[in-house]
Amino acid sequence: MTELFDVHTPSDAWRKFTIQFQPAPRVERIAVIDSLDRVLAAPLTAPHDLPSFPRSTVDGYAVAAQDTYGASEGLPALLDVVSEVAMGAPASVPLDEAQCALVHTGGMIPPDADAVVMVENTQRVGRKRKNGKGGKEGQHSETLVSLLSPVSLFPSFSPFSIEVYRPVAVGQNVIQIGEDVRRGDLVLPAGHQIRPQDIGGLLALGIVEIDAAVAPRVAILSQGDEVVPPEQTPGPGQVRDINSSTLAALTRRAGGVPVTFPIVPDRLEALQDAARRASAGCDMLVISAGSSVSYRDMTAQVIQGLGKPGILVHGVSVKPGKPTILAVCDGKPVFGLPGNPVSAMVIFDLFVAPAIRMLLGAQPVAKTEVPARLARNIASTTGREDYVQVRLETRDGDRWAVPVFGKSNLIYTLIRSDGVVRIPQDSNGIAQGSWVTVELH
């Protein structure tokens, strides 16, 4: 194959790929309570103000602020408490001058009130106000509990009077209508991946269903005469299939639905047939073959026959992972991954996961990265991106990244490591002690 050594940088490779691959996500309607980690297909705006009524942020008395102006310990304002706002009930009682209503945290503010005095800054008339600082429960806690608890538990209200020791400003201790979100505001953009708090935010507005991107089906094909299913005991020269399941788990993590197939023997017709059938039922095809040249040639030949335009990139200047194929065949992305597990995972993160996110129409997500100091020199070659597996260790209060060297055929290199350090293509290495960014895996 002429493409074999026509190597591209990762960014060039991705550019060539994305010129040909510009998918429109498929959309399905789902319940918001089942939407964790799903990707929003369309922007959402608020259908109404939130909150839709003014609410108290404290336990206290809803007042007209001007009735409290000038109030102090020495000269308290005297107010009549003419009603209690029950939780979940409209606060419709009119308040005349020097009248107020008992209100609980989250309760509605009556139309004639514009602020709330905290119960701690009041005293019920006729009760002795505690003044000392010695009490374990604080200055006013006894008052507060004895005053409020019974009222809330037994909602038969009798009017009483209070002294207010501190003025409040208009709006104080009140959440205004629309203060959380205004009607018509953009609530979440298209492509947003739903977090726990987003579920709460949508439900607060009565949005109980959303249009979400359908998780793309990713066909995963493993090939090799030497490969046997994991539950089988391999004979001499045989190994268990591990790439199918590892790639399936990586696919799930990226937001796709993995579809795995039986191992394909090393015959061109068998791989052609399997690739066609796998591709037909899925949105993307990932072929993980062996690493010998003959395998790679066969994979390339099969991919080239799957549709137009076919192979876009064959060979990427990445270590490990050079013998990678990026293709688009009749609108579907097709990837030929190196057979070595370490290379396969590096290439999955570089190209397959981003392609899955394109199919989801998803915005980029933050990667889990931590800073660490490099525990030994790493040499590299300019013109090539290197991905070095590292283990994290804490020494002398610093976090260190210890390179886990090993041939890229060794799966346990990935298991003994906590993440990966990228060495850019214009670098010829990184010196021991340097701070690097470790992307956790």
Added chain:
Amino acid sequence: MTELFDVHTPSDAWRKFTIQFQPAPRVERIAVIDSLDRVLAAPLTAPHDLPSFPRSTVDGYAVAAQDTYGASEGLPALLDVVSEVAMGAPASVPLDEAQCALVHTGGMIPPDADAVVMVENTQRVGRKRKNGKGGKEGQHSETLVSLLSPVSLFPSFSPFSIEVYRPVAVGQNVIQIGEDVRRGDLVLPAGHQIRPQDIGGLLALGIVEIDAAVAPRVAILSQGDEVVPPEQTPGPGQVRDINSSTLAALTRRAGGVPVTFPIVPDRLEALQDAARRASAGCDMLVISAGSSVSYRDMTAQVIQGLGKPGILVHGVSVKPGKPTILAVCDGKPVFGLPGNPVSAMVIFDLFVAPAIRMLLGAQPVAKTEVPARLARNIASTTGREDYVQVRLETRDGDRWAVPVFGKSNLIYTLIRSDGVVRIPQDSNGIAQGSWVTVELH
């Protein structure tokens, strides 16, 4: 309640809690291919060496290294290729002096060989060796393809001879038996959360089932006369229940199975009854009530009645989130969370998620944290941990954390923010421009 203002620091609170709560995870047997993100209940050791036979890392010829010593371009070693090692087949053919076997990447090394010569460093005798640098495909690629591909595809082998232009050392281009992992080695420790590559590593050893911690069932109770189900249009003074679903999603993320219940009205007997029934079927109980003192008192009273030792901490020096209850009732953890959504999420991350991970027997996982510069001053109070919601923005090439201020009753504070900055209790604030760590949510 006397506990109301008997406030603990977060670390003291956690200490008091964990003295009483030392769970043993429940265990179930699961398939490794379904084990992504599950927690391993017992350490796993390798049942055999991996690989279990020596394998080639390249396409080439399996040789006795000494047959190549001294070989050079000017004076190549001449070897007879007496067989091909087919993929997945034992390599049992004996090799005499100056004999070798054609081997593919991943193929088995015959017992009489101890190294592999790369095909690029050889030439088939009788073929003309290309020597120029002008060829687009590189020096030896044509040779390599024409030599290997047909052999692999049509396994009828005829002996031939090669010239070797470079010596190899013993072991070169070979993965030795046990080089990936040795029989008896610790493969993964108890408490490890399974990653995609771990699935591959276990399957490679034929480990197809593991003992995993059973995901704990977390009962989530929301209370409040003002709270209506999200699909219902709230009347004046009413709000939709958002905490149940937000806490359910946070529970799922932490590795638990959320079990939600209908909203409980504001009556002591109703909450007592609901709490008892919810607690009975679950491993943990989370009660999210309103934020008024009367609600909080009721929650405390109900929790105290659920079992011994009962409430351990009532009040934590955290903003937001002070009115938090940590309890253990007859062996089960019970949490009383503040009703405000921002506070509830801070407290969930601080206490509930770690308690779920204790029930899983899970090792700590790395949080998703990014460094950023603070876009404005944040004031704080010593003696209290502050959690400030921030939005991330890139300006002038730096990442900035922009505080999203808002009362803790505003759910959209959490939606407009990307993460949270913790201000330690011994700090009275952080100056604009300082580098801070943002924990993403």
